[in-house]
Amino acid sequence: MDISPVGDQLYGSLSSTQQISEEDQVDLRKGPWTVEEDSMLFNYVSIHGEGRWNSLARHAGLKRTGKSCRLRWLNYLRPSVRRGNITLQEQLLILELHSRWGNRWSKIAQYLPGRTDNEIKNYWRTRVQKQAKQLKCDVNSKQFQDAMRYVWIPRLIERIQAGRSDSSPAAQPATGSSDLGGVGQWGSNLVVPNSRPDMSGTSSDTSEAQLSSVSDQTDYGNPNPSGGSPTENGSGTSYQYGYGADIQGYGQNDNWLSGGDSLENWWSEEDLRFLETALQ
């Protein structure tokens, strides 16, 4: 765990400047969490469970707001939190779900087990918005939406499929929940890789249909669409989705997707030239 004790350095003098008042709770701490605080929160929640964060903070002996405790637990301490690089499948899901729901980060996060809304939000702002900036268009513009649909997403799909055929053991889909019969596979229901319609026209309708064909069949009220559910496969937990994509759970070897598979590497010079021309 990468927990910095910097909080003590930054806020260690707080108590000396504050009057002790249980009523006002003026000695509430802010800033980075210390190892001790993490330990206190983790132990308390492990024993008593989540909920009632304000009273939980008091009873756990934490000089933090309930909000702060909740955030720390959900984004960091919770055992199910998955750390590490966003995988290609996760990138694809984020792009697809964001195209449908916009900045509904918590809703999007429901479909990426172990990922927090904060993490997805940060990913979007630092990676996706950066690409929009490179292309000199707004991230919400039709131009950028088309760029994602016709270049970015197809390339992600290609790469995912290539990764599968490369077939390092870790890249193999989990077999635990193979009862997803009939649910589309990458590239078949989602989009046709390498299809690059005339982006100068109003082609978003057809692309929307392509992109939505699976999504519309999916019960988004269910955080695990098409019966996707955590499955134990011996070395970790895997989740499968209605798209036919599965995301290797924590504890898995994600190397086949991480390390050099940042979005920047997806955006080849060729793509950039193509897009810049198309966007003019």
Added chain:
DNA sequence: AAGATCGTCAACCGCTCCCCA
């Protein structure tokens, strides 16, 4: 080597929603 700039991410803030008395 040192300062400037950039990228990432943890954490906070303010607002809204929901539940309950």
Added chain:
DNA sequence: GTGGGGAGCGGTTGACGATCT
């Protein structure tokens, strides 16, 4: 019906390490 408290959400900030000049 309504007011208050708790929880959740999305936007924003700031610290810090990495990279660049």
